[in-house]
Amino acid sequence: MPRTVEFTDTEFMIAQGARLIEDGKTIFVGWGIPQVVAMLAQKLYVPNVIQLFEFGAIGPQSLLPFVRGTMGGPQNTYRSLQWLNMNWAFSYSAAGYMDYGMLGALQVDPYGNINSTHLGGTFERPERRFAGSGGGNQVASHCWKTIIVIKHEGRRFVPRVDFLTSPGYLDGPGAREKAGLPRGTGPHRVVTSKALFGFDEESRRMTLLSTLRGVTVEEVVKDMAFRPLVAREVFEVPPPTQEELRVLREEIDPDRFIIRGEKMTATP
């Protein structure tokens, strides 16, 4: 009988994200958690993934540990294929070279639209103001498949985002193309600390695909302020492996600034 593994919800979210990245593909990596996801993935699973950072690092192989808060520092841009600047970085994505984009979010709605700007109030006088797009808007607009990484907190899953910072499927099928965004792009997965979502091909609405082993569909959707679609068959995602946890805790974030979170257990 397998022993129980202990981990934080953040660790699960990161490990789950890392398993989605394809080797030999390109991924435009957003600030913060997505960087850690990419680091874990490159270390364990996808040595030949090409990461791209918006300030002009093409294909870095980041040096561990992660220096919290940084993206442009020498650890993160280590052993790049090429060093350029921001306008070139967004040329790579705009011309179609970025297979994936990976972004965090403050709020997300059923169409995968992202808010990272403010909560409540108006744009001019918000109740709470956050960092805003950074380069997230470009990543979500240009990359072929956008992966959103977000803590599974119900208040983050809203029927309508307070501010539409970075485009998901906007108000439904065809809306991206109608707005002039590149054809065939859009949100691909939403990686949370409890579950994994995709988007329905027809309706473009968020669809529950799998849950952390031991977490029920009802537990996943109960706090969400909208009801996602649920796949015909919902798969079970194993918890972080010992190796994933070791790399996260020992190599990437030994001070546990990033990976701290709610304690969870599951059977491996």
Place this chain on the structure above:
Amino acid sequence: MPRTVEFTDTEFMIAQGARLIEDGKTIFVGWGIPQVVAMLAQKLYVPNVIQLFEFGAIGPQSLLPFVRGTMGGPQNTYRSLQWLNMNWAFSYSAAGYMDYGMLGALQVDPYGNINSTHLGGTFERPERRFAGSGGGNQVASHCWKTIIVIKHEGRRFVPRVDFLTSPGYLDGPGAREKAGLPRGTGPHRVVTSKALFGFDEESRRMTLLSTLRGVTVEEVVKDMAFRPLVAREVFEVPPPTQEELRVLREEIDPDRFIIRGEKMTATP
């Protein structure tokens, strides 16, 4: 009594052009003769001029002798301040950083419009096809003051160019601005192998300013297919100095590929 100096019409044209360049200013240098003019000027008169070449050499101090036909070679880009590419080079000019531009021409009209594309026939089926704009159009569009360097052959001075490759004052005062070209730019001087022209502030028409010592106004204008304005006082330009000729013949073009031409004499 001064001895007579012997030189070619090309040598005079080059020397005359070189004397117009200001030190501590920027000049966008076109292919061919303008390069030689800039070389002579930098060597003798304007050590701190900043030359710019369209393929991305910013501020080179060209190595002599001139390798005929080349512009992008290591001699011409020697000791640049910065090496970039063409789109950056034209950013410098488009953003207003180029005080002067210097270009050759096949034909020029009273408004300083340049043809370097074809003679006779139509664009599709010309009688004679030449190299075309190169980057001349951008130079003539962006630089504050364009200097045209052209052999004084009557057939080159026409009432209307067969093809308008690079803009002068188009069809007169205000026409550049109306077309959307940057405000306050346009042809400044026409340097020929016999004379120097400017452009009238009011009418924007080509105006004879000076002639090579010993050449009369009538000799200058007799072959031109339009009658230029003539300045109230027409000055006399001294022939090439011994030092100009020495640098041209010994340092810049020892094989006399560029400086050959019609033999002339004048008193120094």
Place this chain on the structure above:
Amino acid sequence: MRDRAIRREGGVEYRFVPPDEFREHVRDRKSKAPAPKLFTAAEAVAAFVSDGDYIVYDFSSLTRGPQSLIREIIRQRKKDLWIGAEFTLHESPLLVGAGCASRIDVGFLGYGSYIGQAVCDGRVKAYEWTNGGIALRLLAGARGVPFLPTRDLLGTDNMKVSAAKVLNDPYTGDPVCVVPALNPDVALIHVHQADACGNARIFGTNLFALEASLASFRVILSAEEIVESDEFRKDPMRTTIPYFLVDAVVHAPFGAYPGAMPARYEIDLEHVDRLNAIRTDGQMREYLEEYIDSVADHEEFLDRKVGASRMKELRRRATVVEGYR
């Protein structure tokens, strides 16, 4: 310049200078002669930064930011600045907290609640252009065109709160976003090496160092090292900015502190934590007094507030040097 350069359309304010006006400034006011232009930070800020100016800076708060120049701007209590910033974690809170900045175009607006609260309270207006939008606006400014097109921002609320517009592309008929050129009054750029005339090298990536230098009315460099002019002509591929774009050069070792200078010194994370911890106006006043107002200049700041041991330690930590040269 400020008043002429503010445009208001349907509740949106934005900075815009027609290309012809910028070009005329460049023609008339940018010296192309290779004259030394070394200044102290105090002199450079006094001479080239005015109340009401629009300011951009490269790169981020944690990496190669012009932090010593920002502190000098605060020390001189410039007023009513409009900041165009991408990764602005600490400059914006400090500039707003000190009463220097009234508008920010972002970008990525800090963390910590101080700056967010200032936006909520209406003490500063924060306009959302996105990082890509700001970089593209500067590219337009650098290319002397009034706008550039892009296939992002479209479909989002950014279109409603900025002066980005939708055009129909004449070749496909499809909608495309255009953003207006940005020609700031001042660009602040911290570089690895500069000569006295303003030729400069940055090692590693940059956000928009050359774009901002070409697009700005005035350019102030701070440099870790001042080197011989001849260095640049020997290796033109490594020149980031040629001298004739630059108005002032300030020699500023540790000028990016508390951020990192790649291959020179690492971030001072303890000092960064102190910045991140600022939540109240009282804490802000304390920080400003302690680290900016109580010292006369950057050198005194380094002596009294950082110290040689700390600097030695931060240099020691900067072990990644590959590629930075």
Place this chain on the structure above:
Amino acid sequence: MRDRAIRREGGVEYRFVPPDEFREHVRDRKSKAPAPKLFTAAEAVAAFVSDGDYIVYDFSSLTRGPQSLIREIIRQRKKDLWIGAEFTLHESPLLVGAGCASRIDVGFLGYGSYIGQAVCDGRVKAYEWTNGGIALRLLAGARGVPFLPTRDLLGTDNMKVSAAKVLNDPYTGDPVCVVPALNPDVALIHVHQADACGNARIFGTNLFALEASLASFRVILSAEEIVESDEFRKDPMRTTIPYFLVDAVVHAPFGAYPGAMPARYEIDLEHVDRLNAIRTDGQMREYLEEYIDSVADHEEFLDRKVGASRMKELRRRATVVEGYR
């Protein structure tokens, strides 16, 4: 691609691929895995250049041009090519003389009367975009936008004989020129160093090496030297083109001959004079037979038509090396 990508408007023909179509090619056909892609020139041209293709090349006939690849294209007698070329002194006459090219976008169209006469005779169509226009079109193609604006071409006959258009800028109301994106079928780029996967370095300036590599459906590099892949990650500022833009790498020492490769070898001016002297079809046939068709490949060309002594001499003349490394 050719047929779909030709647009005709009011007597003007131009190449245009909507950004979405180009993006889909990149997604589906560009491998991002770091696999070796070394080919002989014959293999690369056979596999990646088709009749009817639109081809661009960096830099000029006299400096770092991909001359060995051009000769291979002629050897294989590709047909109906459309060339986008800036400083095209010799490639265009040879490609037209050999019956390979039917359209040229220029640029700067050679000297010598052969190519001019071919235009007059209607054997090739030469469209005038100007150097700046071609570079800008490639930048648009590389940035994934359908057009870019510029403040040149305006007011001239170039506007009448190209697909450049005039728009009213939405910010100033003034007219501005826009040019359509250019996404060529093939880019040919000769570089100083490449690895087997396609990472590449050019030393010195370039016309649009990265723009063309991002904007082209297929990219063929020829390289003076093949180096270890790890070289590139050690010095990322010197990478001109990263491998995942590239489809084929051809090892081609003296690949720019008879032009110069900066800091490697000088121009062979005697051979250039021979090219410049071609005026008649007979002379063209002789040249093609002598230097292209009578040799199997670039290596045989070097052995039999250039020779070790000549190569040694051209290397000796390349004494300017400062900055090229």
